[in-house]
Amino acid sequence: MSRDTLTGSRIRERRGMAGMRQADLARQVGISASYLNLIEHNRRRIGGKLLVDIATELGVEPSLLSEGAEAALISTLREAAAAAGASVRPELDRIDDFAGRFPGWAELIADAHRRIGTLERTVATLTDRLTHDPHLATSVHEMLTMVTAIRSTAGILADTREIEPEWRNRFHRNINEDSQRLADSTQRLVSYLDGAGDADASLTSPMEEVERMLADHDYAIPGLEAAEADLEGFVALQPQLTTKAAREAALNALRQLRSDARSMPRDEVAEALERHGMDPSALARRFRVSMAVVFRRIAILSDDLLPDPIGLVMCDGSGTLMLRKPVEGFPLPQFSAACPKWPLFQALTRPLQPILRAVEVTGREARQFHCYAISETVGTVEFNRDPLYRAFMMVVPVAVPLDNPRHVGSTCRVCPSSDCAGRREPSILVDGI
Amino acid sequence: MGKRVLLIEDEPNIIEAISFILSRDGWQVSTHSNGHDAVGVVQDKTPDLLILDVMLPGKSGYDILRELRDEDRTANLPVLMLTARGQTRDREMAEHAGASRFMTKPFSNAEVLEVVRELVAS
Numbered sequence: 001m002s003r004d005t006l007t008g009s010r011i012r013e014r015r016g017m018a019g020m021r022q023a024d025l026a027r028q029v030g031i032s033a034s035y036l037n038l039i040e041h042n043r044r045r046i047g048g049k050l051l052v053d054i055a056t057e058l059g060v061e062p063s064l065l066s067e068g069a070e071a072a073l074i075s076t077l078r079e080a081a082a083a084a085g086a087s088v089r090p091e092l093d094r095i096d097d098f099a100g101r102f103p104g105w106a107e108l109i110a111d112a113h114r115r116i117g118t119l120e121r122t123v124a125t126l127t128d129r130l131t132h133d134p135h136l137a138t139s140v141h142e143m144l145t146m147v148t149a150i151r152s153t154a155g156i157l158a159d160t161r162e163i164e165p166e167w168r169n170r171f172h173r174n175i176n177e178d179s180q181r182l183a184d185s186t187q188r189l190v191s192y193l194d195g196a197g198d199a200d201a202s203l204t205s206p207m208e209e210v211e212r213m214l215a216d217h218d219y220a221i222p223g224l225e226a227a228e229a230d231l232e233g234f235v236a237l238q239p240q241l242t243t244k245a246a247r248e249a250a251l252n253a254l255r256q257l258r259s260d261a262r263s264m265p266r267d268e269v270a271e272a273l274e275r276h277g278m279d280p281s282a283l284a285r286r287f288r289v290s291m292a293v294v295f296r297r298i299a300i301l302s303d304d305l306l307p308d309p310i311g312l313v314m315c316d317g318s319g320t321l322m323l324r325k326p327v328e329g330f331p332l333p334q335f336s337a338a339c340p341k342w343p344l345f346q347a348l349t350r351p352l353q354p355i356l357r358a359v360e361v362t363g364r365e366a367r368q369f370h371c372y373a374i375s376e377t378v379g380t381v382e383f384n385r386d387p388l389y390r391a392f393m394m395v396v397p398v399a400v401p402l403d404n405p406r407h408v409g410s411t412c413r414v415c416p417s418s419d420c421a422g423r424r425e426p427s428i429l430v431d432g433i
Numbered sequence: 434m435g436k437r438v439l440l441i442e443d444e445p446n447i448i449e450a451i452s453f454i455l456s457r458d459g460w461q462v463s464t465h466s467n468g469h470d471a472v473g474v475v476q477d478k479t480p481d482l483l484i485l486d487v488m489l490p491g492k493s494g495y496d497i498l499r500e501l502r503d504e505d506r507t508a509n510l511p512v513l514m515l516t517a518r519g520q521t522r523d524r525e526m527a528e529h530a531g532a533s534r535f536m537t538k539p540f541s542n543a544e545v546l547e548v549v550r551e552l553v554a555s
Contacts, residue, residue, distance in 0.1 A: 151540075152447060156542065
C-alpha cells in the first residue's frame, strides 16, 4: 500500500492517541461513524475540507495526516533493514503500511537504528583509543608501577617483624613518595578520560594538533592565499598547537599549503573546476602541477568551492598516516593502522601511477566515495639513492550509487567484514570485545 | 653464601623493596636500571637468576632476553620477567623471548619469593 493511501490509517492512529471514540470524531466533523470507519480503513479517499476538519479536531497539521511524518522515518527503516543482515528479512514491500499503521513502533525501530549507529561510532573511537592510545598505555603502566612499589614496600613494613629504624624510615618515605606520584598519575588519567567521550578530545600527537587547528579554521587559513602571509606569527597564536613539535609540524604543513596556493590560486581553481569539473588530471595539466598538489589544493578548497567537502589522507612509505582531512562517512582511525584495502596503500605499490577507485565503506552507513590516489617521491631523486615515497588520497563523496564499488573499512578492530584477506585482527563488531 | 640474583628494573623504589625482601631471604642481590647495557651486565655478573622488567630505558626486556638466549653462557639462565601488562599477547611475547616465568605487576612479596625459590631450585 502506498504512502498517500494511508491517510485513513494515520487518522485512526491519531484518534487513538487522542483517546477519542470513532463516533465522537465523526459527529464533530459532520459525517457518519460508518463513513469514518471506511476512511480509517483506507477504503475511502479523503481530502479537502473534511481532512482539514478532522486534522483540526485531532490537533494536528493536515499534512501530517495526508503525507505522514514518515518519509524520513521510512528512509531510516530501509537503512535499518539493510543493516540487519541476511538472517533477518523484514517485509520491505510493506514498509509504508507498517510505518502508517504503527508509527510508534516504527519510530522506535528507527530510533534504535540511529542509536546503534551512534554507539558503534563511540565504540570504534574508544576501542581505537584503548588499544592503541600511547598516552593511556603509558599512564596505566605508570600507575601499575607505583602500585607495585607501594604494595611491595607496605608488605615489607607489615610483614617484617624486626626492621632497622633506618630501613623503616626509608620505606615510609618511599611509600609517601609513591603515593603522591600515584595520586598525580591518577589525576592526570582522570582528566584524560574525562574527554574520552569526545572523539576529538585528548589530542596525542603533533599532527593531530595541526589537524585540529586546520579544522577549527575550516581549512581557510587567513593570509594563506597571500604571498606575504606571516605563517610563523600565525602559528605562534594558535591555541591548539601546545608543543614545539606541533608548531613545527604546523609550520611545515602551512608552508606546503601556501606553496600549493601559489601554484593553484583560488579564483583560478574555481574557474577551472567550473570548466573541467572534478577532473584531477585536467587540473594537473591546467596548472602544470603534480597530482599530489591537486589533491591537497582541491581538498583544502572544497569546503569553500564545492557543494560537498572532500577528504584527504596522506601516508609515508611505511603506511603511517600523516596529515588527514576527514570527510563524513569515511572514518579515519586516530591511532590504529588503517584498512590495507584503501587505494592510498595500493598507490604505494605503484609509484607515480594515478589510481581511481569507487569504494563503499563497510558498516552501517555504507557511504560511497571516489578515491583518487597517487604516490610521489619526496624531494628530488638522485643516482644510487633510494627514493622515499609518500602517498596521497583524495576522498570524494558521490551522490549517485556506484556500480560494484570495492569495500574498504576504517581499521580491522571495527570493520564488520567477515571475509577479508587483509584482516590483521578480529573485529569487535563481529566477534565481540 | 647465598645464590646470586640480578634485578634489572628502572623504578628505584621497586628495586629497593625487592632487594630488601630477597636479601632478608638470604639471596645476594645486585641491581641494574637500564636496558642499554643490560646484556653485558648479566654476562659480567653471571647471576644464578635474573629478574627482568619488560619496559626499560634503552632496550626492552624482550630484546635483552632474546640476546641472552642467543648466548651459550646465558641460554639456560632462569629469568623471571616482570611487566605491568598482563595481556595474553604480552605473556606470549615473554614466552617466545625465552622467559622462564612471567609475573604481572602489581605482585606480592610472597609471590616473588616463591617464584625465585622455585626457579633456582629447578
